[in-house]
Amino acid sequence: MKMKVAFIASILLMLLISPVVQSEDDEGSTFSLTGSVFTFDGSPANSTSIKVDSMQSSWSDNGLYVFHGIASGEHTVRAYFMNDGHTVVYRKILVDSDISLDWFEGRNWITFRTYDEYSSGEVATVVDVIETSESIDSQGGMETFGPYEIGQYYTIRAHFGDDETPSQYIRFKMDSGSSSNPWPNDFEFRYGHNSKYGYLRNTQGAPVEGAVVSMGGVNSITNSDGFFLIQNLEIGTMHTITANHWGIEIADPVDAEIVAGEGWLNITSTLEPNFPEPANFTTQIATTRDSPVSINWEGGSHTDYFTLYGDGEMIYKGNSESFVFEPSEPGTHVFRIESVNSNGSIVSPRELQIIVLPPQSSSDLWSSGMSWSYYVLSTPEYHQNKTYTAIGSEKLLDAFGRERDTYLVRVSDEEYEEGEKAFRWVDSSSLLNIKTYWSDAPEISSYYQEGSLGWNFTASGVGAELFSQNPPTSLHFNRTNIIGVPGHPNGYDDTMNTVFIERDVEITTQAGDFRTTYISIVDTNDNIVSWELWYNSTVRNYVKIIDRLPGSHSDTVIYELTSYDVPTTPRFITEEDTLFTDDDYSIDWADFQGATNYELFENGKVVYAGDATSFKLEERQDGEYTYRIVATMPSGETISGDPLSVNVVFALSAPVFTTPSDSPMYISESKGESVSISWVLLSRYDMSVLTDDCSINGECDSSIDYETMAEVDWYSLTVEIDGEVREIYNGSQATTVIDLEPGQYRLRVKAYSSLNGAESGYSDSTFVIVEESSPYFSPPWEWAILAIILVVGGFSFSSNALRTGTSLIQERD
The missing domain is CATH 2.60.40.10 (Immunoglobulins)
Structure with a gap:
């Protein structure tokens, strides 16, 4: 009997243990994602990167890709079609086995789940896409439709249980997704709930973009078509739908009941405020020692004035499109421009950096003028020849907020277009980048990239410098890459690493043979060697770098030294052919x-x-x-x-209006229709003279460029009204008087000098509004005064009394 009991007990124990063992095996298993990549029309795509969550990217080969090591569960997958439109596609996947998934440039998937909180068991739900007539019987797990064309609208509906009439509809615009919104086409259907969707348009039928539509505590921001979607509102409830833009209500509130069936609810804006469009800097990133720098920008429509911020502080407010920055201390100075009108304001997403170079100590490892040239090879295959020239030094905060001494380095590339610029801020101790910056040539695009990096080296938990007597054994690396390309996701990295250092390692590069200190930095999470560096003390820099975490579209970037130059003669900081x-x-x-x-x-x-x-x-x-x-x-x-x-090549600066001093200037028709207009030319490096409430006849006289004005052959003053532009003055004087009928006028002026053969661009606009006079009716009290005068005069109607009363009325007029 005891043996029987023991046998039964052992069987029960095995049954209890085996699920735990099986569960542990499942948790430790990983799966693969494989498939093909195609262009929009179905042809094999060129080199395409597939990335799951924050794992290392996998690049396609001949239109095929393989991605290993994916744990079970929900994940974000991204495809980046590098050579087919430079586009990305993000979606959600559920992994519980090996998956085959084919990608198409310009197409994405619908993913969804169904929920029925009122049923104790699983209720079959039929979900279909109206436009394609596809349907799925869902049991509550994640399901997928597609891929469908990005940018098109689709309608999906759900039939819960035995309901003959579909109860929930969702209509949406297929989106490619981004790093900040990786699941844009992922939806939830909940039994007993429905959606409201539609278009918000103004009274002319144009879409209102960027408005917040609210209903039942749920918000939706209208897209470029004015479309909004509010999901999962309980059927049978009443809600008020509102629309506002920049905090201003632009449509009358509407009460609506949530019912089963299609959820269309279009809205017409009763108020269409004209919000300012963002301004854009036309001045590119620049370096200076102590010379003033003219900062210029172009304003957008519906702008009353601009506010310029330097290092977070307001330094200018007015309607000029330029400002002269006069450096007072070295460092990198950051500027942002805000456009303002009575309805709101908007800050340009792109900032401007002016780098003021400080004096440099002779004890520094690097000195201005030193340069290193590298052959740069990126994988997938792409090569460049770049030269890095030290031009100064600066204190800078790294990605961890620590102040670091850095060398400012200018990057040169023989393939750069005119105006294309790149800089690096290199840690003076580790000689690793703390900050990177690149901006495209203005004639090509307004794209830019800005990286902030941090290298926290430690030994036994204590901070250690890379080339110190007590070298580090660990590294915490952090990087944020801001990609100034519309629709392109930013990049983020944060890794823990082990550092290995080996001395007297010989290496051969195109620049020669070198005895180096070899540094290997290994990611502790996946044991991948993220960086290999070879440093030579004679070169005072790395002679070779292999970067497997470059923070770009490449998986690996190799830098190999081809030449270096430690100046033995004086060097110019001003660039050749400026x-x-x-x-x-x-x-x-x-x-x-x-x-x-x-x-x-x-x-x-x-x-x-x-x-x-x-x-x-x-x-x-x-x-x-x-x-x-x-x-x-x-x-x-x-x-x-x-x-x-x-x-x-001399360029004549645009004139600046001095009168009218305010724009717009309002003039009543009854006060006369003649308007005095005058303007000046300002010195190139003091374009802000008239922005600080100084009179052009007072202390600011010296800032007016009288010498250039004396050389001007003619000024051309134009006026625009109702879209028609005509010249109303052409002469050598910087002032004129014009007669204007009632209306709104936009004035601009330009100058020409035969001495330099230069013609300026048009000035910033100034506006004059001539208002029509309304008929005047004397108020009752004026007639009462006249009556009193008549009584006092004994109804004599004397000429003096009548003259007195009449003059009072005329004075009121």
Whole structure:
């Protein structure tokens, strides 16, 4: 009997243990995602990246891809079609086995679940897509339709249980998704609930984009078509639907009952406020030592004035589209521009950076003018030749908020277009990037990229520098990459790593053979070697870098040194072939170690002698200029640097209106219809003279460019009303008087000088509004005064009394 009991007990124990073992096996198993990638028309796609959550990307090969190591559960999958439209597609997947999934550029999927809180068991639900006539019998798990074309509208509906009439509808616009919204086409159907959707349009039938439509505590933001979707409101309930834009209610509230069936509810805006469009900086990222920098921007429509912020503080407010920044301290200064009108304001999403270079210590590892050239190979296959030139130093906060000493480095590439710029801020201790910045050529696009990085090296939990006597063994790495490309997701990395350092490792590059310190940084999560670096003390930099976490579309980027240059002669900081559009400009050069004096030669003649590293040249004629810098050493020896060529093409600045001083200026027809208009030309580097409430006849006289104004042959003043533009003045005087009928007028003026053969662009607009006079009726009290005068005068109607009463009325008029 005891043996029987023991046998039964052992069987029960095995039954209890086996599910636990099976569960542990399931939790430890991973699965694969495989498939093909196609273009929109079904042809095999070129190189395409597939990424699951934050795992390492897998690139397609001949239109096929494989992705291993996916745990069970819900995940975000992204396909990036690098060479087929530069587009991305995000969707949700549920993984419980190996999955085959084919991707099409420009197409995405619908994913959904059904819920029935009122049923104790599973209730079959039929869900169909009206436009394609496809249907699925859902039991509550995640289901999928598609892929369907992105940008098109689709309607899906759900039949719960035995209900003959579909109770819930959802209509939506297929979206590609993004890193911030990876599941845009994922929906929930809940029994006893329905949706409301429709278009918000203005009284002219145009869509209202970006408005917040609210109903039952649920918000939806209208898309570019004015479409909104509010989901899962309980059937049988009453709700008030509202629409507002920038906090202003733009439609009358509407009460609606939630019923089964289609959920159309279109709204017409009764108020259409014109909100300002964002301004865009036309000045690109720039460096300066201590010279003023003119910051320029272009405003959008419906803007009354601009507010310019520098380093978070308001530094200008007015309707000019330029401002002169005069540096007071070195560092990177960040500017943002806000457009404002009476209905609201909007800040431009793109900022401007002006880098003010500080003096540099001779004890620094790097000095201005040092440069390193690399052959850069990216995987998938792409190569570049880049040169990195040190141009200064700066204190900077890294991605962890720690202040770091950095070297400012200018990146040059022979394939860069005119105006395309890139910079790096390199940690002075580890020589690793703390900040990166790139902006496209203005003629090509307004795209940009800005990266913030942090390298927290430690040894036994204590901070350690990479090349110190107590080298680090661990690294916490963090990076945020802001990608200034519409619709492109930003990039984020945060990893824990182990650091291995080996000395006296020999390596051969295109620049020669080197004995190096080899650094290997391994991700502790997946044991992937994220970085390999070879540092040489003679070069004072890395001679080779293999970066397997580059924060770009590449999986690996290899930098191999081809040449380096530690200056043995003075070097210019001003770039070769710089184009100056003003006849006043500065030439900058690097501090040459040990030099006591410099001479700057222009076309063979000395134009400056002294110990500064910058000199401002004035009133240069158009043409090409060649400069050479010569340094004098303590011994009296002179060392000459390489020549620098620049070009000067004078551009006449646009005039600035002085009267009317306010825009718009309102004039009553009864006060006269003649308007005095005047303008001035301002000095190139002081375009803000009239923005600080200073009179042009007072302290600001010196900022008016009288010399250039005297050389102007003619000004052309134009007026625009009702879309028609005509010239109303052409002459050499910077003032005129014009007669205007009632209406709203937009005035602009430009200038021409035959001396330089230069014609300016048009000025910023100023507006004059001439208002019609309304008929005047004397109020009763004026007639009462006249009656009293008549009584006092004994009804004599004397000429004096009548004159007095009449004059009172005329004075009121």
